[in-house]
Amino acid sequence: MTLPDHYDADKPEEVMWQGRFITAKRRGRWEYVGRARGIQAAVILAIDDEANVILVEQFRVPLGCRTIELPAGLVGDDDGKSGEDAAIAAARELEEETGYRAGKIERIGEFHSSPGMVSESFSLFRATQLEKVSKGGGVDGEDIIVHRVALAGLVDCVATWRERGYAMDVKMLALLGPSLVA
Helix, strand or coil: CCCCHHHCCCCCEEEEEECCCEEEEEECCEEEEEEHHHCEEEEEEEECCCCEEEEEEEEECCCCEEEEECCEEEECCCCCCCCCCHHHHHHHHHHHHHCEEEEEEEEEEEECCCCCCECCCEEEEEEEEEEECCCCCCCCCCCCEEEEEEHHHHHHHHHHHHHCCCEECHHHHHHHHHHHCC
16 A cells, blocks of 8 residues: 555664664654564453452553553563563463453454554553462552452543543453443
C-alpha cells in the first residue's frame, strides 16, 4: 500500500533522546516515544473463579496521581532476562504485583495504547485458575495496592475511584467496554 507523502513513512527514524526505559524519536514531522532496548510490556487480565477481576492501584509520576490498572510489567527489562518469553513475564508480574499465581495464562493478542504518540505495544494475557500465594504489592518500593473487584460491581467502583481523583488506565476499557455501549 502506498501512503501519502504527508505520513512521512519513508523518512528515516531519528533518535532524539534515549534513557534507560524510553526513547524519543522523530520521523519526518512526527515525534513519538517508544521503549528503549526493544523492551516490551505484558498486561494481565486476571479473573478468579468467582468472577472477580484483580486490579492494581499505584501512584504514577507522569499523571501526578494514583491510577487503577490491570497488572502489568516489562518483558526482559532486568539483566539476564533478555529474550524472556512474554507469557513467563506475565505470570511473574501477576504474582509480584498481586500475590496471585495463575494456573492458566492465555495470550489474547498484541495491542497499542496510544499509536499516534507511542510506538510501544503490549501483549495482553488472560489469567485464570488463580491462587493467592502472597501479599503482592510489587518489588523495590512499588507501593502497589491490590484490589479484587466483582465484575458485576466494576462500573460503580470505577465511578467511586474517579470521584476520589484516581486516573483510569486505558486498558480498563477491556472491562468497561460492554457497559459503554449499552
